[in-house]
Amino acid sequence: MGGKGSGRPARSDIYLTLDTQIEELWLRLGGLPTPDEAADIWDDIWTAEAHHSTAIEGNTLVIKQVEQLLKEGRAVGGKALKEYNEVKGYADAATWVYREGIQPSSFSPGSIITLHEIRNIHQLVMQPVWDVAPHPDAGGDEGPGSFRRHEIAQFSSGMKPPSWTLIDAEIRGWVDRANKLKARGEQFPEEIAQLHRDFEYIHPFLDGNGRTGRLVLNLLLVRSYYPPAIIYKGDRSKYLKALARADNGDVGALGEFIARAILQNLHQFIVPAVAGPSKIVPLAALANGEASSTTLRVAANRGRLKAHKGPDGQWRSSRKWVDEYLTSRVKR
Structure with a gap:
């Protein structure tokens, strides 16, 4: 992971860069802009995220089709209705995540995230899809926002999610750990990477765990005063390899991946939009x-x-x- 002669900074240097530039964001720019102050910034972010996060799961809409769908309400391109609804559901959930992350309408004191919020994110992501293409194996109590009541087969990486009978205890334990997350700690990227890996391991829902997990990750980031992280479809292989390494106990690669994704989002969307021509x-x-x-x-x-x-x-x-x-x- 970096070091002498590798041409890449060590992980600790990436973390230092992230911490320094987040500090600069707060000192120079006053922190993350609110959705009301900078709607265009957040629109651009959730448009990009809706495209890339659904593409990671196999959605075939191109970015122009996503933009037209989300900004103009037009479904163009002759794709299956399910694909349009995947993007629309994700975008609606992302809008909720960023607004509630920065300007919460209801927020539990001392909590970064609640069990109700996780279920709500999943419901927002999956309901539009479920309306046209419900999961064929789902029971009546496994719809959007409800935990699975099925066993999940072992993944190709070797990871085997826990039995559905353990989901309630596992996810409540996860929420407790998430609420102990301390922003700006030296190992924050690895700590939040571990939480992201653990959520995907628990796999609390029958479908939509990847999309929900990435939105939950961004809610944790925004509430910890970091920009959200967009995981681009071109980085799908790197992301999945980093997750697989985390499954085997090495969370460093995933921590570095998330740190780089936060920095890219900061540079691409937020700083250029809120920094005037004379800002350093x-x-x-x-x-x-x-x-x-x-x-x-x-x-x-x-x-x-x-x-x-x-x-x-x-x-x-x-x-x-x-x-x-x-x-x-x-x-x-």
Whole structure:
């Protein structure tokens, strides 16, 4: 996992970078914007997440179809109704997660998450799908929001979820552990990765555990004052391998994966949208089609781009300074 000669920072360095940049988010930008303050930011996030999280499970809608469905209410492309409902259900659940994470309408003091909220997320995710294509093996008491009453076969990774008779005790124990999660701890990424792995191991529902688990992960993140993590469909293999390693007791790869996903979301969606042209932000948040983050880093190292290098080794600049650099580059 990194180290000398690997070309990649060690996990501890990724965690330090994450902690430093979250601290900067709070000091410079005032923390995560509320849904009312920055609706466009959250719309972009849950549109991307609805697409990628359902695609990980096999949904074939492309991002343009997802955007039209969620922003215009139009189902285009001739796909099965179930696929549109998968995306719509996920997006509705993500909207609830982000709004309740930042501006909760009802929140239990001293709790990060409740059992009722987990069941509610699953109900929001799965009800639209269930309305058109209910699980063929489901009993009358196994619908959206209800725990499974079936045994689950061993997965290809070798992991075997617990018997359905143990679900209630297992998930209540999981909630207790989740509510002991401490934000900004040195090993926060690995601690939340362990919680994510354990949720998927418990597999509390007959169907929709992956989608529900990723939304539950993001509710924990947002309530711990971190941006949500989008797991992109192109990273599906890395994600599943990291989960498999966590099943075998090594949660480090999954912790690093989640830390990187949080940072990518921070740079791609949040910082560019809330930082004005003179705000000093990480170079990754200033990259665009004209200049990649690597190009900007090289320019900063050579003194061609006004930038500051922090104690964490990260270069920071502003949109104004990047525009000045790009203009000077054209003139040369």
